[in-house]
Amino acid sequence: MKLYLNKASPYARLVLVVAHEKGLAKDLELVWTDPWASEEKLLAVTPFSKVPALIAHDGLPLVESACICDYLDERGGAPRLMPPSGADRVAALRKLGLGRGLIDASFGAVIQKRFGGDGNSVLFERWRASVLRAVMAIDRNPTPSLSPDLGDLVIAVALGYLDFRMADVKWRAEATRLSAWHDRVCARESMIATAPEQ
Ligand SMILES: N[C@@H](CCC(=O)N[C@@H](CS)C(=O)NCC(=O)O)C(=O)O
Known part of the structure; x- marks a missing residue:
């Protein structure tokens, strides 16, 4: 999986924290980018030019930190960071x-x-x-x-x-x-x- 991020974004940090907590950080290739520069490499993944953005295990993009956290929480197995009920x-x-x-x-x-x-x-x-x-x-x-x-x-x-x-x-x-x-x-x-x- 590829995670597009920068070093100052709290949204990107949250995703990375979740990846660490779920033991998935080692599966992430980190792609550092400046979202404000609307770089081609980021626009190829997200129409919003925002970080975080993820290329998921199926090779397709996933945007919005809440969605990416949910995906990683499920993918990392139990125990879930988000209690189920x-x-x-x-x-x-x-x-x-x-x-x-x-x-x-x-x-x-x-x-x-x-x-x-x-x-x-x-x-x-x-x-x-x-x-x-x-x-x-x-x-x-x-x-x-x-x-x-x-x-x-x-x-x-x-x-x-x-x-x-x-x-x-x-x-x-x-x-x-x-x-x-x-x-x-x-x-x-x-x-x-x-x-x-x-
Ligand atoms: N709702 C988005 C917000 C992401 C966001 O605004 N990221 C900022 C960096 S902290 C960004 O990339 N901004 C660039 C822009 O708004 O053009 C999420 O939760 O992922």
């Missing part, structure tokens, strides 16, 4: 929704600042406010687990992205329990191996 699944979905929302809001704010021209734009302020509210909503939930399911991993990646790209958001002072959990979950091999870079 019951209260565990609902809890994982709850975390997944908040974690994905946090990635979307923080990535949106970062991109707005980079391409929107005016860092104080309405959209930037709106997404930044969502980021702060989302961290507090996650902190109000039961502490994420150190035997992480997919929801926990999304939250770990989302908070890592805040540290990487929005260091001015002092979330650790506001959410100390979550901060302590994040330090510990970041000691996992999957998180160390995928730490973001400029």
Whole structure:
């Protein structure tokens, strides 16, 4: 399988974390690309020129991080990162929704600042406010687990992205329990191996 990615993307990092957790990292050929440059090699795989994108085991492309994570979770066999049913699944979905929302809001704010021209734009302020509210909503939930399911991993990646790209958001002072959990979950091999870079 081929994974198209870059070193700063939280969406690509999530897919790579899942691959590590499922023991599939060794089966991935990593293709580093700049999605903003709309390179031919990436456009041949995805019409959106976004990372992550995967060439799956059948030789065909798969896009969108949620779809790729689902595919890898099934392909890597049991135990599943996404609980199949019951209260565990609902809890994982709850975390997944908040974690994905946090990635979307923080990535949106970062991109707005980079391409929107005016860092104080309405959209930037709106997404930044969502980021702060989302961290507090996650902190109000039961502490994420150190035997992480997919929801926990999304939250770990989302908070890592805040540290990487929005260091001015002092979330650790506001959410100390979550901060302590994040330090510990970041000691996992999957998180160390995928730490973001400029
Ligand atoms: N919904 C997509 C979002 C992927 C995404 O926006 N990736 C960014 C990098 S973090 C990208 O490639 N952006 C290039 C662009 O929007 O043109 C997913 O979950 O995979």
